[in-house]
Amino acid sequence: MNVVFTSVDCLRPDACDHRFFEQQRSNGLSFDTCIAQAPFTSPSHSSMFTGQRPFEHGVRWLVDYETDATTFPELLSEAGYNTAAFVGGYPLPTGNIDKGFDTFEHVVEYEDRDEGRQEFGPANLLVNRAVNWLQDHDGEDNFVFLHLFDLHFTLRSEFGKRDPPEFDENNVYKNVEQYIGRQERRYYEEADFVARQLELIEELVNVDVSVVTGDHGSKMPGEHGYPWVYDSEGNRVGSQFRAVELYENIIRVPLFINGPEVPTETVHEQIRSIDIAPTLLDILDLDMPDVAGISLLDGSRPEFAYSETYHGQLTSENKLTYRMNENYDFGWNELDSLVCLRSNEWKLICTANGDLEPVELYHIAQDPGESLNRLDDEPEIVETYFKRLTELLEDDDQRYVTGEQLDSETRDHLEDLGYI
Secondary structure (H helix, E strand, O other): OEEEEEEEOOOOHHHOOOHHHHHHHHHOEEEEEEEOOOOOHHHHHHHHHHOOOHHHHOOOOOOOOOOOOOOHHHHHHHOOOEEEEEEOOOOHHHOOOOOOOOEEEEOOOEEEOOOOOEEEOOHHHHHHHHHHHHHHOOOOOEEEEEEEOOOOOOOHHHHOOOOOOOEOOOOOEOOOHHHOOHHHHHHHHHHHHHHHHHHHHHHHOOOOEEEEEOOOOOOOOOOOOOOEEEOOOOOEEEEOOOOOOOOHHHHEEEEEEEOOOOOOEEEOOOEEHHHHHHHHHHHOOOOOOOOOOOOOOOOOOOOOEEEEEOOOOOOOOOOOOHHHHHHOOOOOOOOOOEEEEEOOOOEEEEEOOOOOEEEEEEOOOOOOOOOOOOOOOOHHHHHHHHHHHHHHOOOOOHHHOOOOOOOHHHHHHHHHOOOO
8 A cells, every 4th residue: 555645845725736636536535624733844744644733742842952852754654555755855864753653755946045945855866766656665665754845935036147136124124025926936847746646646656645735834925024024013024924913824734635435525614734644544554643623534624723933033032042042133033933723714823932921813714814903892702712812721831832943054054044
């Protein structure tokens, strides 16, 4: 049996128009509202692999991360599967998500500084590695994980051959509007390229079970002040396409699951990335440890979904940031830590710069673009969701943690990838 799990970094539901995705929809379970537990790579993948939320598996940072939680590749390996991972981007290889893999390869073909993908391997090379590996293990039980980094762009790709815009006194770009226009076109071109590569796997080897999803989305022109980021007081504090906000365009991703006895259905209700591991192991008739995630095969759907971002915040209250804020002036000093609780109807976003503070409430059932903050209009909804959120995080002290200094090499990598 061949099991292929693909995570496409920055994949939004509206990027899934290629015939490959249409085939995925017509042959199995398709979810257009899968909520990522964190809008950046390592915590999100750790949640996918463990069925646990970040405050449970302990991965809250992008690089040099570690979790003691059991991952489903470990369970597959124990069940006798050959396991291999082919990873195209920088963050994942810096931690211990390679647990349970016989082969874990960071495919590095380019030093892609122009597009901000740093040490990068494109999808066609990763797919080639995966196909060859599967053919070498023909007739055995195999699991392949692919992390495709092709859609991961930074603002640098907008500048082209022109000089970047100037910084103001807070090290924030004065004006980048004149440079904007290329990122969106390139994003959807890369999405089609990735889909064509994934199509080749299905043509060249027999795939019995497949999962395709994204670890987080990406902000596009016209959405929430693109590319600007605003703090909870409404001040413009930096530019970023992803990772530092909890809006739908950042935490909502697609999920496609195909396999034996998987129903053919398109589901619009929310599910969560922590539900992937229990569902996959359910398909394979393997037991999952007791985790927050649930199997989706029987029609179960979670009432609430949690997400957090403790990454880009250059404030003294957040992990691995205090010394960065002290040593470097990026203009992100006031960027907030955020947590949110979401249902199919409402989403409450709170700052987590110490004690939780409700700042935004959206009626996403009627306002999916999150254009109208209803925080002052719906005190009962705020109270209900805030109570659930504080109970969920009762034993989590992340919002009070101060950070340690990053080494210069790690800082350079993060800057190239557009995280700082």
